[in-house]
Amino acid sequence: MKRQYDIKTGFFVMLAAFGLGFILYGAWSVKVLRDVRVNGPIYERIAESKDLVADVLPPPEYIIESYLVVHQLLASERPDERRQLTSRLRSLRQDFETRHQYWQGRKLEPELRQALLEQSATAARAFYDIAERDLLPAIERQDQPAATQAAQRMGTLYEQHRQAIDRVVELASRRAADDEAAATAHMLSASWQMLAIFVLAFVFAALVAVRILRTLFRQLGGEPATAAALAARIAAGNLAVGIRLRPGDKGSLLHAMQGMRDDLIRIVSRTRDVTEAISSASAQIAIGNQDLAGRTSLQAGSLEQTTATMHELTGTVAQNADRAQAAHELADSAALTAQRGGQVMRDMTQTMADIDSTSRRIADIIGVIDGIAFQTNILALNAAVEAAHAGEQGRGFAVVASEVRGLAQRSAGAAREIKDLIGASMSQVEAGNQLVEQAGAAMREVVKSIEEVASITGEITHASYSQSSDITEMHKALRKMDADTQQNATLVEQTAAAAESMRTQAEQLVEVVSVFKLSETGAPARLRAMT
Template identity: 50%
Template sequence: MESNKNEITVAARLGIGFGIILAMMLALSVLSVFKVNAIDNSLQHISEVNNVKQRYAINFRGSVHDRAIALRDVTLVGDSEMAGVTALIDKLDADYQRSAKPLDALFSDAQVKVTPEEREWLNKIKQSETQTTPLIKKIIDARNGGDLEGARKIMLGQAKPAFVQWLANINGLIDQEEKLTSAESELARQGAHNFQSLALFAVAAAIAIGLVVAWRVTHYLLRALGAEPAEVKALANAVDRGELYHEVALRDQDRTSIMAVLLKMSRNLRSTVTEVHQASVAVTSISEQISEQNQHLSSRTEDQASSLEETASAMEELTSTVKQNADSARDANRLAQNASDIASKGGEIVGEVVQTMNLIDASSRKIEEIIGVIDGIAFQTNILALNAAVEAARAGEQGRGFAVVATEVRNLAQRSSTAAREVKTLIDDSVSKIHAGTELAEHAGSTMRDIVHSVKQVSDMVGAITLASNEQSEGIEEVNRAISQMDQVTQQNAALVENAAGEVEVLRQQAAQLNQTVSVFKLQRAGWDARPAPAAPAGAARLPAPEEA
C-alpha cells in the first residue's frame, strides 16, 4: 500500500504531542529537582554549618561568661570554697576547648564554605582567649598566694575589659552566623518563590500546549477518518457483511480520509463483484461450449490415433521389405565384389601367361637360331667329311681308316642335320602354336579386362543400390519414428483432451462456486432492480447503527 512519505503519521503526531507534554513535564521535574536540591543544600548548610558554628559560639559565650563570674567569685569566697571555684573554672575551660576543637576543624574543612568575616571573628576570639587565659591564672595564683587585693586589681583592671572584649568577639561571631543564616534562609525562600512562579507558568504552558496538541490531533484524526469513528466502523462492518450498496455523505473536497477511501473501496468492490459475477456466468457458458468441443476433438483424436496405428503397421511391413532388399543388395554387392576380385586375379594370371608365352616365343626363336647354327655346322661337317673321303680315296690303302672315320663323321653330320631339321620343324610348329597361344592369351586378357570392368560397374551399381536401399531404409525408419512420435503426440493430445475436459469441468464447478461466493455480496437493497447503484448523494442508503463493541 502506497502512502505519502512526507505526511506525518498518526503515531508520529500523537508521539510528538505527548512527547512535548512529557518533555515539559520532564523539564519541570528536572527544574523541580534542581530547585529542591538548591533549597535542600541551603537548608543543609544552615542546619549543618551555620547553626553548628553558632552553637559552638554560643558554647564559647556561656563558658566565657560563667568563667568571668567564677573568676569574680575567686576574689569574694573564702579559702574553704576556693577549691570548688577553681575546679569550676577548669571545667568551664574544658567545655570551651570541647567546642573549640570541632569549630577549628569546621573552619579548616575545605568543603565547608567560610566567609572572611567569620574567619576574622574567629581570629579575634582566639586573640581574646590568648590575652585573657594568662590573666585568669594570675588572679588564681594571687588569690592562692594570699594577695587578695592584687587579685582584685588584676580582676578589675585587666581581666574585666578582656572578658568584655572576649564576649563581644564571641557575640560578633554569633551575630555573623545569624546574619548568614538569615541570608541563606532568605535565598531559599526567594528560590522557592521563584520556583513556585516558574512551576505555575510551566504548568499553565503545559496545559495550553496540551490543549493545542489535543485540538490539533483531534482535528487531524477527524479529518483523517472523514467521519466519527462509529460511522467508519459501521461502514466497515457493512462491507464485512457484504452490503456494498451503502452510501455516505462526505465532507466537501474530502478525497483522502479513511471514510472516503473506505467508501471508494466499497464502490470499487461493488463494481468488481458485478464484473466477477458476469465473468463467472460467461466462464460457465464458455466452459460448457469447450466441454462439448473437447468431446468432438476427443472423438477425432481417437480416429486419428487408429489411422496412425494402421499406417505404422504398414510402414513396419515396408520397413521389413526394404531391409530385406538392402540385405540382398549387400549380398549381391559382396558377390560382385568377390567376382570382381576373381576376375582381376584372372586378368593378372592371363597377363602373366601372355608374358610367359612371349618369353617362350623368344626362347623358341633363339633355339631356332641355334638349330640353324647346328645345321650349318652339320653341313660344313658333311662337306669336310666328303672332302676327307675324297682325300682318303686318293690316298688309297693308307687312307682307308681315315675314310671310315670320314664316313662316320659324314653319317653323323647327316643325322645331326636331319635331327636339326626335325627339331627346327618341331620348333617352327611350336612357334606357330606359341604365336597362336599368345594371340589367344592376349585376347583372353582383353576379355578378362572387359569382364573386370563390367564386374566393377555391376559392383558399383549394386553398391549404389545398397546405398540407396540403406538410405531408403533409414528414411523409412525416420518415417516410422515420425509416425511413432505422431502416435505418441496423438495419445498425449487425447490425454490432454481428457485432462482439458476434466479441467473444464473443474472450471465450470469453480465458476459456479465463484458465482455462489459472489452472491454473498449484496449489490442492491432487497426489492431494487439489478442495475449497479451509482455514487449516491448524502442521505442515500444510510448506514445502519454501529454494532456494540
C-alpha cells in the first residue's frame, strides 16, 4: 500500500506542479498585460514622450510657425535675415505638403478627414500662395504697405486654418478616448478569457492525470511492488508462487506473468523428463563406445603386425629388384665394352691395312731413292773421269766428285737396308691382319652373348620392379587401413569421451532444472543422476 500511496502522491504532486505553473504563468501574463494596457505604465511613458515632443516642436500640419515667420519678415530690416526667413517659410511649406500627403494615405473618419485634409489644408495652401505671390515680392521690393496688406489677408486665412485645426484636435481627442475605452474593454475581456483557458487547461490536465493513473494500475493488474516481488521469486526458481488477479483481468502485467509462470512450469517439467532420458541414453552410449573402442584397438594391433610383415616383404622384393637392376646395368656395361672392343678391333684392322699401304708406298719411295743414288754414283764417276782429263785444273772438282760418289754409295746402302726392313715389316703386318680378323670374329660372338644376357637381366629387373610396385601398393593400402583403424579408434575414444561429457552435462542439467519449485508442498527435488 505504501508503494501505491507513493505513486498516487507522485501523480498528484505532478498535477499540483503543473497547476502551480499554470497559475504563475497566468499571473505573470496578467501582470504583463496590465503593464502594456492602455493607460498602463508603459503606455503612459509612450504617450508622455509623444506629448513632450508635441509641446516642444510645432507640428507641420499646423502653420503657426509659418505665421510667426511672416511677422518676422515684416519686422526685419536686414536683407540676409529676410533671405533666411524666406528660406525657412518655404521649408515649412514643404514639410506641410509632405505630412499632408502622408495623412491622405491614412484611413481617417469622414469628419476628421474633412477637417484635416480639406478645411485646414485649403486655408493653409491659400496662406502659402499669398506669401509666394504677394508677400515675398513686396518685401523684396521693400513695399511695406503691400506687404502689410498681404499679411492681413494671410492672418485671416490663418484664423480659418486654426479653427479647422481646433476641430481636428477635438475630433482626434474624442477618437483617442474611444480607442482607449475599447482597448481597456478588450484587455479586460482577454484577461478573463486567459483565466478561463488556464482553469480549463488545469481541469483537463487533472482529468488526464487521473485517467493515466487508472490506466497504469489497470495495465499492471496490481501494485508495481507486487509485480516486482513476483518477478523476483520466479527468477529465483519458485514457480509455485501464487498470483492473484482482479475479476475479469485478461490483459494486465500480472495476468501475463501468470501465463509465463504456467508456461515455465510446463517447460521445466518437460525438460526434467527429457534430461532423464538424455542421461540414460548417454550412459548406454558411453558403455557401447567403450566396448567398441576395445575391439577397435585389437583390430588396429592386428593390422599393425600385418603392415610390419608386408613392410619387410616389400623391403626384400625391392632389394632383389635393385640387385637385378645392378646385374642388368653390369650386363649393359659389358655389352657396351664388348661393342667398343669390336670397334677397336675393326679400327685396328683398318689401321693395319693403312700401315701395309703406307709401307708399300715407302718401299716405292726407297726404290726411287736407290735409283737416284745409282744415277748420282754414275754422275760422280763421270765427273771424276772428266777431272782426270782436266789435269791440275780439275783436281778440286775431282775431290768433290769423290765425296758425292761416297755419299751416293752410302745412300744406296741405307736405302737397301730400309727396303729390307720394310719388307720384313710388311710380312709382320700381314700376319697381324689375320690375327685381328680372328680376334674381331671372337669379339662379335662375345658381344652377341652379352647382349642376350643383358636382355634376360632386363626382363628380370622389369618383373622385379613390377612385383615391388604391386607389393608397395599393397603396403600403402595396409598402412591406409591401419591409419583409418587408428583414426577410428581415436574417434571411438572421442565419442566415448563426448558421451561421458554429455552424461555429465545431463546430470548438471538435472541439477540446474531441479532448482525450480513446481509445487507448494515440498522443496525442490534433486533428480537421481544416471550412471
